[in-house]
Structure formats: structure tokens, C-alpha cells
Amino acid sequence: MQVFDAIVVGAGPAGSACAYSLAKEGLEVLVVERGSFAGAKNTWGGAFYGPVLTNLLPDFWQEAPVERPIFQHRYSFLSGESCLSVDYTGPRFKSRPYNGFTMFRAKFDAWFASKAQQAGAIIATGLQADDVLKNGGRISGIRAGGDELPARVVVACDGVNSILAQKAGLRGELLPGDVKQGVKEVLEFPPGEVARRFNLFDGGGIDWEFIGDCTRGLPGGAFIYTNKESLSVGVVVGLKSLVETGIRADDLLEDFKRHPAVAGLIEGGRLVEYSAHLIPVSGLGMMPRRLYADGFLVAGDAAALVLGTGLALEGANFAVSSGIAAAQAVLKATKESDFSAKTLCYYQKLLEESFVLKDLKTHQKAPHFLENRRIYSLYPKLACELADSVFTSDGKPRKRTWKLLREKMKGRVSFYRMARDLIEAARAL
Amino acid sequence: MKQASIEDKLAVNKYTIDKDVHIKIDGKICKTCDKHYCLYACPAHCFTLSNGGITFSFEGCLECGSCRIVCPNRAVDWTLPRAGFGISYQYG
Amino acid sequence: MNIIVCVKQILDPDLPPAKFRVDEQSKRVIPPEGIPFVMNPYDEQALELALRLKEKNGGKIIILSAGGQEALSSIKHALSLGADDGFALSDEAFDGSDSFSVAYILSCAIKKIGNYDLVLCGRQAADWDEGLTGPLVAHRLGIPVINLVREIELSNDKLRFTRVISGGEQVFDVAAPALATVTNEAPQPRLPTGWGIIAANRKQIAVWNAGDIGADVSLVGGRARRRKLTGLFVTERNRSCEFIGGENVLEAADKLAQRLNQLGAIR
Ligand SMILES: Cc1cc2nc3c(=O)[nH]c(=O)nc-3n(C[C@H](O)[C@H](O)[C@H](O)COP(=O)(O)OP(=O)(O)OC[C@H]3O[C@@H](n4cnc5c(N)ncnc54)[C@H](O)[C@@H]3O)c2cc1C
Numbered sequence A: 001m002q003v004f005d006a007i008v009v010g011a012g013p014a015g016s017a018c019a020y021s022l023a024k025e026g027l028e029v030l031v032v033e034r035g036s037f038a039g040a041k042n043t044w045g046g047a048f049y050g051p052v053l054t055n056l057l058p059d060f061w062q063e064a065p066v067e068r069p070i071f072q073h074r075y076s077f078l079s080g081e082s083c084l085s086v087d088y089t090g091p092r093f094k095s096r097p098y099n100g101f102t103m104f105r106a107k108f109d110a111w112f113a114s115k116a117q118q119a120g121a122i123i124a125t126g127l128q129a130d131d132v133l134k135n136g137g138r139i140s141g142i143r144a145g146g147d148e149l150p151a152r153v154v155v156a157c158d159g160v161n162s163i164l165a166q167k168a169g170l171r172g173e174l175l176p177g178d179v180k181q182g183v184k185e186v187l188e189f190p191p192g193e194v195a196r197r198f199n200l201f202d203g204g205g206i207d208w209e210f211i212g213d214c215t216r217g218l219p220g221g222a223f224i225y226t227n228k229e230s231l232s233v234g235v236v237v238g239l240k241s242l243v244e245t246g247i248r249a250d251d252l253l254e255d256f257k258r259h260p261a262v263a264g265l266i267e268g269g270r271l272v273e274y275s276a277h278l279i280p281v282s283g284l285g286m287m288p289r290r291l292y293a294d295g296f297l298v299a300g301d302a303a304a305l306v307l308g309t310g311l312a313l314e315g316a317n318f319a320v321s322s323g324i325a326a327a328q329a330v331l332k333a334t335k336e337s338d339f340s341a342k343t344l345c346y347y348q349k350l351l352e353e354s355f356v357l358k359d360l361k362t363h364q365k366a367p368h369f370l371e372n373r374r375i376y377s378l379y380p381k382l383a384c385e386l387a388d389s390v391f392t393s394d395g396k397p398r399k400r401t402w403k404l405l406r407e408k409m410k411g412r413v414s415f416y417r418m419a420r421d422l423i424e425a426a427r428a429l
Numbered sequence B: 001m002k003q004a005s006i007e008d009k010l011a012v013n014k015y016t017i018d019k020d021v022h023i024k025i026d027g028k029i030c031k032t033c034d035k036h037y038c039l040y041a042c043p044a045h046c047f048t049l050s051n052g053g054i055t056f057s058f059e060g061c062l063e064c065g066s067c068r069i070v071c072p073n074r075a076v077d078w079t080l081p082r083a084g085f086g087i088s089y090q091y092g
Numbered sequence C: 001m002n003i004i005v006c007v008k009q010i011l012d013p014d015l016p017p018a019k020f021r022v023d024e025q026s027k028r029v030i031p032p033e034g035i036p037f038v039m040n041p042y043d044e045q046a047l048e049l050a051l052r053l054k055e056k057n058g059g060k061i062i063i064l065s066a067g068g069q070e071a072l073s074s075i076k077h078a079l080s081l082g083a084d085d086g087f088a089l090s091d092e093a094f095d096g097s098d099s100f101s102v103a104y105i106l107s108c109a110i111k112k113i114g115n116y117d118l119v120l121c122g123r124q125a126a127d128w129d130e131g132l133t134g135p136l137v138a139h140r141l142g143i144p145v146i147n148l149v150r151e152i153e154l155s156n157d158k159l160r161f162t163r164v165i166s167g168g169e170q171v172f173d174v175a176a177p178a179l180a181t182v183t184n185e186a187p188q189p190r191l192p193t194g195w196g197i198i199a200a201n202r203k204q205i206a207v208w209n210a211g212d213i214g215a216d217v218s219l220v221g222g223r224a225r226r227r228k229l230t231g232l233f234v235t236e237r238n239r240s241c242e243f244i245g246g247e248n249v250l251e252a253a254d255k256l257a258q259r260l261n262q263l264g265a266i267r
Helices: A013-024 A051-056 A105-118 A163-167 A193-198 A239-245 A249-258 A260-266 A316-336 A346-353 A355-362 A378-391 A401-409 A415-428 B006-011 B027-031 B037-041 B066-070 C041-057 C069-081 C099-113 C133-141 C194-202 C249-262
Strands: A006-009 A029-033 A047-049 A066-079 A082-089 A100-103 A122-125 A129-135 A138-144 A147-150 A154-156 A179-188 A205-212 A220-226 A230-238 A270-280 A296-298 B014-016 B023-025 B047-050 B053-056 B076-078 B086-088 C002-006 C021-023 C028-030 C060-066 C085-089 C118-122 C145-155 C158-165 C168-175 C178-182 C206-208
Touching (some): A006 A013, A006 A138, A013 A029, A013 A051, A013 A105, A013 A316, A029 A105, A047 A051, A051 A316, A066 A220, A066 A378, A082 A378, A100 A105, A100 A205, A105 A122, A122 C194, A129 A147, A147 C194, A154 A163, A154 A316, A179 B066, A205 A378, A220 A260, A230 A239, A230 A249, A230 A260, A239 B037, A296 A316, A316 A346, A346 A355, A378 A401, A401 A415, B023 B027, B027 B053, B037 B047, B037 B066, B066 B076, C002 C041, C002 C099, C002 C133, C041 C060, C041 C069, C041 C145, C041 C178, C060 C069, C069 C085, C099 C133, C133 C145, C158 C178
Parallel strands (some): A006 A029, A029 A122, A066 A205, A154 A296, C002 C118, C085 C206, C118 C178, C145 C178
Antiparallel strands (some): A047 A100, A066 A082, A066 A100, A129 A138, A138 A147, A179 A270, A205 A220, A220 A230, B014 B086, B023 B076, B047 B053, C021 C028, C145 C158
């Protein structure tokens, strides 16, 4: 029976990046993907922050099915019917190579997998890995479609619900407190309408995040991403807080869509898809201590390599980067004909040296900080109330902004508390 | 924009429905549960409460895995649908 | 026993109506972008019967499919389930062919393969539901055809077909070669195995054009159509609910009858 040089489980960004890197070097790679095509099971926000991919596929965006390059970032605080926004755009985002793109996963993942296939990998879609094969203590392949498929090394890129990392003993059960649930609608508009509504006549797009009442104070936020002729509209909320408060993410999404700052912009959009997915958000706090075992590596969401700072939610670029690092470790192991943990640990070293684990370390405190409910209720409210007072001209003499703020804080949050939250924010983000 | 019901939302998705059920619940445990986290965890409203018990219909399942991890009583026996079945996104 | 299975790739029948658009002007169905075509489910059942015959009696299964890129994915799927070989029949001249032309194209390819005992097709394609291709191929080949077949066995050198009829079954013995169209009462198709999918991925699928199969191009394509599609409509279905009451049952029934009459539901 044939033994593959490597089996990659999952054709998301991590899996395809890994398989592409390995196939390019002439290894016999099998990618096993449970969807009927790569991307069929995947959903996200989403904006892909792409420079990592240009190392692998220079100018990928000219060929890949991207929607819009992101020219604008916008953050909004929602409170009641109010909305206070900060908006940033700069020339750097508008020049090539672009920093980020909105895109759809069903399209992008299919394209990325086809690149790995062109490089020589076998992409076996409609095939699900059910278990790992063990030979002594070492992992020697997978069980899929009723067959045993042996390999020198298995790279688990099977996403947040990773069955393989669990079966390999690297990871325990996911905890509701470690994940956020994202629900999203894709709303389609007649040609030109998205550009008109969002003033996007230069072809660029917006990555727009909301915080505050859109999650009724629960940790999380809402988003709108502009695609070519559609909008991706969704909310992302801590799963534990949802179930404990008896709130449903899709109800939050309905509320969000009716907020006055949003309703007019999405009016008349035709719903073409509704999707949901989990995001591992606890960073280093949930990452398996070891991302390797004898004959086994784990990358991407399966290893919880996601950066959620509140300002950014990035996982796909981390997945690509970890997929590439895993491939490098496999290549080293192949060269040395040693697939034991002793050689494969090189993978974790590579991650530690790259932005993947460096960023997660830098923002190590973010997941804890982001549990602070004041971020989602009190502060957006204060910000909106303050803006309301500052901008109101009602014939009464005005107060200094500072004084206004002090008044509004009274009885709701102490000066000390807020200062501490600020310091913590500074440390975490 | 008029409020869309969950049925309206799921109706635009593409599913290939299997005859085998991939998620099973232990109804006996559910009868004794007072939390019913599954109701709020499922973004497709696959879990419903009736006569104090939970019923589960897998047809709208989005395969997110939430119900797998929220049940404090481990009454949800969760697997992925067989390859080739379940949700298939066109956008994602 | 050598079996040829003809398969068609169609728009996924599991598509929700929302993803499905009909352009009544050009009389075309607009396929949703990015959703792959699938093998016609009746053809999958035909393949299942072929696989069972092969498992019992040995032999070879060859897949034929007329169509472009999508044909390749259907053939690949068939290979992953255990078919031995597959050919895509693709040529610009074939574009716009109707069932009559497709049957001609398939029959040319079958003649080229030559050595066969049995040709199988699905009872109809689940997209247009015409059910013409199978019988027309048999006609072109000049071989017997049995439709709505549920089961096939080899019995004393004869092919034994079990055919479904209303409330019963017919059994026919036929000398090979013959063609059968397979009904949905046939066994459900199996799922591909891991190695099956891998083998199918490795296989190069040959593409035959009109010249390869010796097809006369004047008999294929849009210009060979002798039927003209002049209308294609989605029937509108509206659902609504009304409550009709009355002082008593008789009055309510009377009102209901009046209302139904008014709506044209009864006369
Ligand atoms: C709502 C939401 C919004 C997000 N927004 C962003 C964003 O804006 N920017 C960003 O960078 N990231 C975002 N993310 C995170 C990002 O989507 C993930 O981090 C990224 O997809 C991880 O890639 P991956 O390859 O590790 O896993 P996945 O993309 O999950 O891929 C895993 C693959 O494995 C397959 N698979 C799983 N199990 C098996 C099995 N047993 N056998 C075979 N195949 C299997 C799956 O079908 C899938 O194709 C978001 C996530 C969500 C949920």
C-alpha cells in the first residue's frame, strides 16, 4: 500500500498553504477535505490580510477570487439609537500590494486548493478524516472513507472543531468560554448599488466593526464587509455568554440590522446565504502546549492560532503562515528521514520566531481583557452620550468636555476603574 | 428591513440532507436539565423545547459545533455529517 | 462483462429555489455561480447496478459523458466509486445539442468502444426529466432496450432485467448487448472510499471530440435541433391562509364553498 509523504487534513487556508508548499518541493501530498469542494463548509467575516500569502503566491489577488481591496477601516460604538464612528483611510491601503481584501471563503478556498493541486497535491474532496492511525506511539496516517491511508506525517488543518488534534491527544474538548460564535448573512444588491451606498467608486472596500449594543453588552461585536455587489453582515459573540444569558446570536443580528446606523445601508438587500461558525479566541490560553507529536502537526484554527484583539480578528493569515511553517518542518523531517517529535518540534520554533506566536504573545492579555463587559456596554454608551452633549446646541451654556465626561461617569464607573481599564487596554492590545 | 425568520434564512442555503442523523441527543438527560443551553447555542434553531423535553432536527444544521460544547450534561452526541452531506456554502 | 454507463452532469437537485434563476427571455436556466454540477442521481443508481454486476461477474465499467468541464467531475465521481475508465465527449460542435443529438454522440462513442455487453442510463435526467436519451441510444445502436429497471442479473448467459410496473414487476431475459434505463427503485448509490477518491484523482480522463468518435457534425449541436423551445416558465405558487367562520357549521361550510367557487377551486 502506498505511503504518502504527507497527508494534510482540511483544505482551508492552513491546509492549502501547507499542501502547496510541500507539493511545490516535489513531495507526494494528499489533502483530505470533507466538503464537496474546498470551501464548501467554511465561512467567516471576512477580510484577508494578505501579505503572508504573497510570499507563496506573489500577486495572488490578481488571480484569486477576491471581492474588494480594503481601503477603509471603520469602528463604531453603538448605544441605543446612537452611533459614534472612527474611520481611517490612507494612501498606503490604496496602493499595491494591498494590505487586505474582502472575500468569500467558498470561492477563495476552492481557488487556493486548486493552486495546491496544480503544484502536484491530490485534493480529495468529499472525503472526511475520521481518526488517526497509530503505530506504536507514533501517528502513521488517517482513517477516511472506510480506508486506512498511511503517511509519514499528518498535518491537521481541520479547523476549530479539530477532531484529529483531539484524537492525536494534543488537545482536549473546546470550552464555550474559549470560542466566539459568528453568524453572518450575505445580502446581495443590484450592480453598482454597494459602491453607491458606501461611496466606493475607486473599487476599494470597507472593513467596518461595531461594538456596543449590537451584542447587548456581551463580549463581541458586529461587522459589515463590503463585497463587490453584496454585503457580509454579521455578529460575533462569546458562546458562553450567549448561553448563560439566554440570548441567541441570530437575534442579535436581527437587532443589528435594524439599528438606524445600519438599516438604511442594507435596505433592500436580497438574502442569499446565512452561515455560522466558531472562532477560537483565547489565544495562547487555549493553544495546545505542543503543536507536534510523532508523525503529527497541527496548524491554523485547529491549533487555535487566531488573533482577536477586539480591534482585529485575524485567523486566515495566521492559518496560512502556520501552514507554511508546518510545511517547512515536514521538509526538514523529510530531508533527515526523521518524523519524530524531535525533528517536527522545529515547527513550533518557526512559529515562535514568526508573527504568529509573537503577535499572540504580544496580545496575550487581550482575551482576558476583552471579557470586561464595560467595553461592550458602558464605554460605548459613555462615548455616545458624550458625543451627543458635545454636538448638541440647545441654547444652554456649554460645559467643558472633560466636565461632561466626569458628570456622565458619576455613579456608573469610578475614575479609578476607568483609568485601570485604560491601562489594561494599553497592556493588552 | 423586515425581520427574517430563521426558516427564511435557512431556506436560501444549500443542504444535501442525509437519511442518517449526525447529531443525537439523550432525551432522558434533557428532561432533567433546567439550563437548555442548546436552545441559545444553535444558530439554526435545531433544538426546540416541547413538553419540558428537547427535540432536535438536524436538517438546518450549519455544522458549527456549538451544541457539542455547551451542554453541561454532555447529552449531545456530536459528529460531522457523512462526507458529501450537510451544508454547502456558495459564498461563506 | 463489459458495461458502459452513460452519465449526465446536472444542476444540483438539492439547490434551494432561491439559488435557481430562469431567464424566460433567453429560455435558459442560469446556474448559480460556484456551485458544482453533480451526477444525475438516476445515473448514480445505474452505476450502482453496474458496480454490483461487476462485483459478481467481473468485467469492466466504462463511463461516458457528453459535456465540458463539468463532465469531467461526474466521470471522476464515477471513477471514485469503482468504474474502470471514463471518457468525456466534448467538442464545440456539440454545444446546444438536444437529447436526439446527445444520443447520437453517445452511440458514436459506444460504437468506438465496440466491445460491450450492456449499456446503462438513468431513467431520465433530473433536470429536464425527458427520459429520451437511453431509448434513443438503443435505437441508434440497434439493440434491445428495457426501461425502468430495478435489478440486473446474469442468468445462463442472458441478461435478466427486473422492471418495475405499477403494483408489480416484470422480468425479461435478453441476449447481450442490450441497454437498460435504471429507475429510482434500484439500490441507492454507495459512497466513495478513500482509495477510490485518490485513484480517481490520479486518473487522466481522456476527452474525445467529434473526429475521435466519427460523429457527423451536421447531426449535432444547436443547428441540428428539430424542436424549438418557445417557452420556459417558472410556475408561480402562492400560499395564503384565510379563516372562514360562520354562526354554525352549516353556514361556515356554505361560506367556504362560496369562497372556493369564487377562487375557481371548485365549480
Ligand atoms: C464569523 C467569523 C469571522 C471571521 N473573520 C475573519 C477575518 O475577517 N479575517 C481573518 O483573517 N479571519 C477571520 N476569521 C477566522 C478565520 O476564518 C479562521 O481563522 C481560518 O479560516 C482558519 O483557517 P484553517 O485553515 O485553520 O481552518 P478552516 O478554515 O476552518 O478550514 C478547515 C478545513 O478542514 C475541513 N475539515 C474539518 N474537519 C475535517 C475532517 N475531519 N476531514 C476532512 N476535512 C475536514 C473543513 O471542511 C475546512 O475546509 C473569522 C472566523 C469567523 C467564524
